[in-house]
Amino acid sequence: MIPVQGLEGARVAVLGLGRSGISASRALTAGGAKVICWDDNPAARARAEAEGLSCGDLLGPGALDKVARLIVSPGIPHLYPAPNPVVAAALEAGVPVDNDIGLFFQSFATLAWDHYDVAPRVVAVTGSNGKSTTSALIHHILEHVGRPCQLAGNIGRGVLDLDPAVDGEVVVLELSSYQTELARALTPDVAVFTNLTPDHLDRHAGMGGYYAAKRRLFAEGGPDRAVIGVDEAEGRFLAGQLSEGPGDDRVIRISAERKLSGPGWQVFARKGFLSEYRRGKQVGSIDLRGIQGLPGAHNHQNACAAYAACRALGLAPRVIEAAFHSFGGLPHRSQTVAEVNGVRYVNDSKATNVDSAAKALAAFKNIRWICGGLEKEGGLGGLAEAQGGVRKAYVIGREAAQFAMQLTAEAEVCGTMEKAVALAAAEAEEGDVVLLAPAAASFDQYDSFERRGEDFVAQVQKVLAE
Template sequence: MIPVTGFNGQTVAVLGLGRSGLSAARALREGGAQALCWDDNPAARAAAEAEGFETRDLSAQGGFDGVARLVVSPGIPHLYPAPNPVIAAAWEAGVPVDNDIGLFFRSFGSGAWEMFDQPPKVVAVTGSNGKSTTSALIHHILQSAGRGSQLAGNIGRGVLDIEPPEEGGVVVLELSSYQTDLARALTPDVAVFTNLSPDHLDRHGGLGGYFAAKRRLFAEGGPDRCVIGVDEAEGRYLANQLAEGAVDDRLIRVSAARKLSGPGWDVFARKGFLTEWRKGRQVASIDLRQVRGLPGAHNHQNACAAYAAARALGVAPRVIEAAFHSFEGLPHRSQIVADAGGVVYVNDSKATNVDAALKALQAFPRIRWICGGLMKEGGLEALAPGFDHVAKAYVIGREAAGFALGLAGVEAEVCTDMDTAVARAMADAEPGETVLLAPAAASFDQYDNFEQRGDDFAARVKARLAG
C-alpha cells in the first residue's frame, strides 16, 4: 500500500466505494487521516463500515463540515453531463476535489528514496484505444528485462494498493480520461499517448473536452520523456506543443500508419516491421508479423508505443523483441481463445467502439464476425473499410435487427444471443478463417461488462469444441 501523505489528523471524504474508493480510504487511514465514506449503494456503505470506516451522507446539510478534501471515484461525473450533487456541494463548501490518482502522485515518493542510487519511476499510459495492451506490454517487457515492475491504475491493481517500489523499480499506470481529468497531481517520468477517437463524449462535453482531459497528463504532468502517437491530428498537435525543436529527444513520435522521418526520435511500423530511427539513422528493426500476441496494425501501434517507452527506460532492442514473442496478450483484447480445424477464435470484447472494432476487422483476412450490443453515438458507417474482410456478420444484442441494418454491404444474420451467434459462426467457418468477437458496441444491454461478454463467448466456443 502507498500511504497517503499530507492529511495526518484531517478528515478526508471519499465518494464512491468501489475498488478505487475503498483503496483510497484504506491508504488515507494508513497515512494518518480519517476517511469519511459515502456511496449511494447501501451494500457498498455496509462493506466500508465493516472495515471500520465512518459513513456520512455528504449531500446532506453540513455534510462537508470539518472535511479537508473530497476524493472521487472515476465513474462519478464531476462536470458533464451534470456535476454529481455531492461534488457540487463540495464546491459550495470550498472543499478541494481530487481522485486516487492525484493522491498517488502526491504520496508516491518517500524518505527511503534518499538511499537509492536509482529512484523508482512511473510510466503513465493514456489514449482512446490500446492503452491496456500497451501498459501490459510495457510491464511485460520490464519484467522480461529483470526490472522490478508493477501494473496498476485502470488495469491490474488500484494505484494505492501497490507495494512501495524498491530501488530502480517502475510503476506502469494505465490512466483513463476520467482519471487524468480530475487528478490534482500528475507527475509521471514517462508519459504515453496512444491515439484519440471519439469516446466518453458525454462525460467531457464533446471531443475537445475529451482530448483536453488526456492532454493534462503531458501539459500539467511535465514528464521527462513523452511517447506520442501521431496518427491523428490531436497527437501531432500534442507532439508539436511538447517539443522544443526537431531534435528534442525528450519526445518519441510513434506511428503505425506511415514512415516517420527527421532528425528526432521516431518509432514506426510499416508492412509488419517496427523500426526505430534516431538522429537521422536506423537504430533497430523488429519483424512483428510472427508475434502471435500482437496481431494487426492496431497492435503494431501498441508495440511501437511500448517499445518506445521501454527504450526511454534504457531497455535494449533485442530484449524488447524477445519480450514481444513471449507476450500472450490480454483477455478480451485480440485474445486467441481456441485454434481448431484451421479456424482461429478471437475474443476482442473490449472493442466497444467503432474505431477499435475496425482495427480488429483489419487484423484478420477473412472473418466470421460476431458483433452488436448497445450502440454508441455516431453510427456504424466508419466500419466500412473493414467490411471486405468479413465473410458474414452474426449480430447479437437487444438492438440486433437495427444494428444489422447499419452493416451495409455485409451479409448479416440476426442471432440476438451469444449462444446462437457462436453456433452459427462455427457451423459456417472454413479453414483459414477467424471467428471474431468484436462487438463495436457496449455490453450493458445483455451483460454487466465487456469482460462478462468475452468470457461468455470463450466459454461457448470451448464447450462446442469439446462436445
C-alpha cells in the same frame, strides 16, 4: 498499500466505494487522515463499514465543514453532463476535488528513496484505444529483463493498493480520461499517448473536452519523456506543443501508418516491421509479423508505444524484441482462444467502439464476425470500409436487428452469444477466423466487456466439445 502523505489529521471525504474508493479510504486512513465515506448503494456502504470505515451522507447539514479534500471515484461525473450533487456542493464550499491518482502521485515518493541507488519511476499510459495492451506489454518487457515492476490503474490493481516501491522499480499505470482529468497531481517520468478517437463524449462534452482530459497527463505532468502517437491530428498537435524543436528527443513520436522522418526520435511500423530512428539514423528494427500476441496494425501501434517507452527507460532493442515474442496478449483483446481444423477463434470483447472494432477487423481475413450490443453515439458509419474481410456477421444484443441493418456485410440476427458462436462455428471453413469484436458496449446483456468475452470463450469451448 501506499499510505497517503500530506493529509495526516485532516478530514477527507470519499465519494464512491468501488475498487478505487475503498482503496483510497484505506490508504488515507493508513496515512492518518480522518475519513468519511459515502456511496448511494447501501451494500457498498455496508462493505465499507464492515472494514471499520465511517460512512455518512455527504449532503447532510455540515457534512463538508472542515473537509480538506473530496476524493471522487472515476465513474462519478464532476462537470459534464452535470456534476454529482456532492461534487457540486464541494465546489460551492471551496473544497478541493481529487481522485486516487492524485493521491498516488503526491504519496509515491518517500524518504526511503534517499537510500536507493536508482530512484523508482512511473510510466503512465493514456489514449482511446490500446492503452491496456500497451501498459501490459511494457510491464511484460520489464518482467522479462528482471526489472522490479508493478502494473496498476485502469488495469489490474488500484494505484494505492500497490506496494511501496523498491530500489530501481518501475510502476506502469494505465490511466483513463476519467482519471487524468481530475487528478490534482500528475508527475509521471514517462507518459504515453496512444491515439485519440471519439469515446465518452457525453462525459467530456465533446472531443475538445475529451482531448483536454488526456492532455493533462502531459501539460500538468511534465514528464521527462513523452511518447506520442501522431496518426491523428490531436497527437501531432500535442507533440508540437511539448517539443522545443524538430530535434527535441524528449518527445518520441510513434506511428503505425507511415514512415516518420526528421532529426528527432521516431518509432514507427510499416508492413509489419517496427523501426526506430534517432537523429536521422536507424538504430533499431523488429519484424512484428510472426508475433501472435500482437496481431494487426493496431497492435503494431501498441508495440511501437511500448518499445518507445522501454527505450526511454534505457532498455536495448534486442531485449525488447525477445520480450515481444513471449507476450501472450491480454484477455478480451485480440486473444486467440482456440484454433481447430484451420479455424481460429479470437476474443476481442474490448473492441467496444467503432474504431477499435475496425482495427480488429483489419487484423484478419475471412472473418465470421460476432458483433452487436449497446450502440454508442455516432452510429456505425466508421465500419463501412472495414467490412471487406467479413464473410458474414452474426449480430447479438437486444437491438440486434437495428444493428444488423447498418452493416454492409451479410448479417444474421442471432440475439444471443450462444446462437452466434454456434452458427459461426457451423458455417466456418478452413482459413476462417471467428472474431468477437462487438463495436458496442456490453451493458444491454452483460455487466462488463469481460463477462461478454468470458461467455464467448465458454460458448466456443462448448461448441468444440460437441
